[in-house]
Structure formats: structure tokens, C-alpha cells
Amino acid sequence: MAKIQFGTNNPSTLTSTSPPPAYSPSLSLANSSKRRSDTAIQPNILFNSISALDSSNNTTATAVQSISATHIHRIIGVRLPRRSPQKLYDILLTKGKIAEVSPHNPRMPSLSHLPGILLGNGRLIAPSLCHAHIHLDKCFLLSDPAYSDLSIQHGTFDEAMSLTQQAKARFTHDDLLRRGRRLVLESLRAGVTAMRAFVEVDATVEMLCLDAGIELQEQFRGLCEIQLCAFAQVPLFSGTDGGDAARKLMREAAKRGEVAVVGSAPYVEAEEVKARMNVRWLAGLAKGEGKALDFHLDYFGIERQPMVHDVVSILKSVAWVEQRSDTQPVCLGHCTRLARWTPAEWRRLKEQIEEAKLDVSFVGLPTSDLFMMKDKSTLNPVELVRDHQLNAAIAVNNVGNAFTPQGSCDPITVASLGVGLYSAGTKFDASLLYNCVSSRAKSAIGLDSIPSPGLHEGQPADFVLFGSGESDWTSPRAVTDVVYNPGAVSNRQIISAGRLLNFSR
Numbered sequence: 001m002a003k004i005q006f007g008t009n010n011p012s013t014l015t016s017t018s019p020p021p022a023y024s025p026s027l028s029l030a031n032s033s034k035r036r037s038d039t040a041i042q043p044n045i046l047f048n049s050i051s052a053l054d055s056s057n058n059t060t061a062t063a064v065q066s067i068s069a070t071h072i073h074r075i076i077g078v079r080l081p082r083r084s085p086q087k088l089y090d091i092l093l094t095k096g097k098i099a100e101v102s103p104h105n106p107r108m109p110s111l112s113h114l115p116g117i118l119l120g121n122g123r124l125i126a127p128s129l130c131h132a133h134i135h136l137d138k139c140f141l142l143s144d145p146a147y148s149d150l151s152i153q154h155g156t157f158d159e160a161m162s163l164t165q166q167a168k169a170r171f172t173h174d175d176l177l178r179r180g181r182r183l184v185l186e187s188l189r190a191g192v193t194a195m196r197a198f199v200e201v202d203a204t205v206e207m208l209c210l211d212a213g214i215e216l217q218e219q220f221r222g223l224c225e226i227q228l229c230a231f232a233q234v235p236l237f238s239g240t241d242g243g244d245a246a247r248k249l250m251r252e253a254a255k256r257g258e259v260a261v262v263g264s265a266p267y268v269e270a271e272e273v274k275a276r277m278n279v280r281w282l283a284g285l286a287k288g289e290g291k292a293l294d295f296h297l298d299y300f301g302i303e304r305q306p307m308v309h310d311v312v313s314i315l316k317s318v319a320w321v322e323q324r325s326d327t328q329p330v331c332l333g334h335c336t337r338l339a340r341w342t343p344a345e346w347r348r349l350k351e352q353i354e355e356a357k358l359d360v361s362f363v364g365l366p367t368s369d370l371f372m373m374k375d376k377s378t379l380n381p382v383e384l385v386r387d388h389q390l391n392a393a394i395a396v397n398n399v400g401n402a403f404t405p406q407g408s409c410d411p412i413t414v415a416s417l418g419v420g421l422y423s424a425g426t427k428f429d430a431s432l433l434y435n436c437v438s439s440r441a442k443s444a445i446g447l448d449s450i451p452s453p454g455l456h457e458g459q460p461a462d463f464v465l466f467g468s469g470e471s472d473w474t475s476p477r478a479v480t481d482v483v484y485n486p487g488a489v490s491n492r493q494i495i496s497a498g499r500l501l502n503f504s505r
């Protein structure tokens, strides 16, 4: 077991005016590498990208090519969310979970000479991040030279559908792995340890995207939980064949054990009655195969009637709740049509959801909505949680494609965007925004039943440490600081299942 030590073990460096230990992830990697050679103890190499695949076509520079990890037993002297930034804490970890959180005693020896001790040096630690909604297969199409002829000319939804459809006709297994791997690596580097990854299933790609998703799921097992959603972006009841081919393929996909969720976009159906058929059919499929449900719903302005009431009624009529022994939530993404609802309309929906005993989570996708919705409609998750006591999260959705050309894999940038977009600048609101890309996002996709922004005993030891180790006011001391200014991902350290991840080229 390698010892991890950053800087000195002198707690006075936390408040001292003397220069704090210079910390950077690259330095820590160098230090730990040196220590490994000193002690001949190697951290586990958990991931090696297939560099030959990346270099052979010279299309995508993979930011990180290997990840190693070292078990951590104790984290010493960190700041915690929802606690006074003036106080430091120690965290004891056992079997990948938090065993104890206790006040830091600077008079106690840090025991940093022992294996598995991580010195926090006063940095902020917070629950890791989660993509509640991200498309694994159609990422980076705009930057990938293989698709350079498919650039945006108009920036409309129809164009995005058309360009993506053309790209999908060229997808290959290796191409999907190459782009998907980049998405997972860049997400993991930002602090994402879990994601709901949408992979499309239709007559064009058949099982190609799903097979690549399953391979990535396996490659990153233990590092980042990739929860796969087999997704029908195409109609299930419209078109020349009435959706026959898409439904047949979705039935096949839903039988795969690696698939946890099935999803669709009812708004692509030609008529409202077919959109309702889409919801009912998919709910039946999910029920029969024991999968969770995720709809891209009400993705339009006020020109059409919302479908969310129909979804709740249909789930009630198919006895969705009675079918589940667990409490797998139903996710509804986009919902831009609901952005201008009055409080009374939200109250009515909440009553309907409660009456049906459903666990519904709304996932706002603001970066996509801002680009696609010309009236800038986008769901406000802060209001949903704060004012209506509904479950909500926000997510990246797409990276580098015609649906969302702008943005990165870092969910905190979306939370930060939310400060301005929702005028959510109070400490409460900004903290809630962090939670919407962290614990609430995990809860929305059924991975964490307690959407707590704090750290508590028994919680999985999945964390992000923020800051460069500077102990003065320039280093983030609360999650609000991080949401106001996400900073560089290179100033974050990631702990996944109680193991500190080292990223190297």
C-alpha cells in the first residue's frame, strides 16, 4: 500500500503565513511515484487507455491515458460542506465508505508516516459529481475530424437531428469507444464517479452504441459507475414502418443485463396520441424487464400542451409502483414546456405525483436548452426543490455536438451557469446547485437514497477535494465558492470508493 502525503504533516501550515506546501496533482503524482519506488509498493493500475487506437487515426488526443489508485484510510484536516469553514475535520474510511467524521485536532500527530493517510491541508472536500443525464455515443462529433463535414449551419433542432443521423450512419465500434472513453475520462477527471449514459438504439445503429457502452461500462468498473440507458431518440409509433423496427430493437436491448434504464423521446412522434402510445409502450417494456424509466419530455415551448400529466396517469394505470420492490425513480429530462408554469400548476402536478405514489425526478438540461430553445426556456431546478419540494437535478446532456456545441464534461460548470440563469446566488441556492450535480443527481438516477449535501457515516467514500492546497482566502472553503468559480479541474483530487485516483499520460 503506498503512502499518500501531500506537503508537510505540520498542521500549522493550515493557518501559517509561511508558504504552504506547493501542491499540484502532477507534483503529488511525482511524489507518490517516488515513494512507490522507495517502498516497492505499487498502487493498483485501474485503467489504461488503448493509446494505439488513439494515435493510429490521429483524431482525438486522449487527455489521460492511465489511472492508478491508492487506498485511503484517513483524510486529515479538511473543510466540509454545511459546516463552518473555520473548522477542520478528519474522515475515517472503511471498506469504501465513511466510517467516522470527527473534528480535527491539530495537537494530535497526523500519523502521515502510515500508509493510506491523506493530508487535506485545509482543502474543501465534497461528495463526488454525477451526470444524471449524458449522451455517451454522440459526444465530440463537432471536434472529431472524422465528422468535420457535419458542422452546424443553422443551429436548429431539425438540423441537429439530421447531422446526428448522418453521423450515426458512420459510427463504428472503435470510434464509439474512442469518443466515449474521452467523455468518461474527462468526466472522471472533473470528479464524476457515476453517470446515467444514454446510448441510442434504432435501425441505423442497431446495437452498435449499446455494445460500445457495455464495453466502456466494463473498462471503467470500479472507477466510474456507468448506468446504461437504452434510448430511442427515434419514434416508436410514427414513420414509414410505424416504429416497428425501433420497438423490436428496444425490446432486444431491454433484455440485456447491463442495461439498467430504457428511455425515449415521445415528442418526436407525429401526433400526440402516438406520443402517449410511446410512453405507455416504454413503461410496459420497463415493467416487464425490471428496468428504470427515463423520458426526454415536453421539450418545446408553450405552443403545445404538456405531456407530464399523461405520463403520471399512464404510470399509474400500468401499476408502475406496485411492480417495483425498490423505489427506482422515474426521470423526466428537459421539460422546457414547464419552465413558465405558475406555482399553482406545480402544486397540481405534485399532488398528482403524490397521489400516484410515484418517485419522479426532473432533470434540467440548461446548456442544451439555451442553445436549442429560441425563447430560452429551461427548467429551474432550484425553484422545484426549494419552492415546490420536488426532486430535481441538472446535467450536461451533450458535449460537442449539434444539440449542444458549447460546454465541457465538468458538471460544475453547469451548476455555475445556473447561478446566473436562475438568479440563484444565495448561499442556500448555490449550495443546492452543487447538490444538483452531486448527491441529488445520484438520487435522481437511483444511486443514492439520501440526497444530502453533507458527508455522513455510511456514505460511499466518493469525493472531490478542491483547491491547490493554499490555505488562505483564495482557496475554496465552501461549495458555494466552487459553484461561483469552478476553477481548473487540475486543481481537484478525486477519491472513488475510498481510493485516491492518480491521472497520468
Ligand SMILES: [Zn+2]
Binding pocket: 133, 135, 198, 296, 333, 397
Ligand atoms: Zn438527452
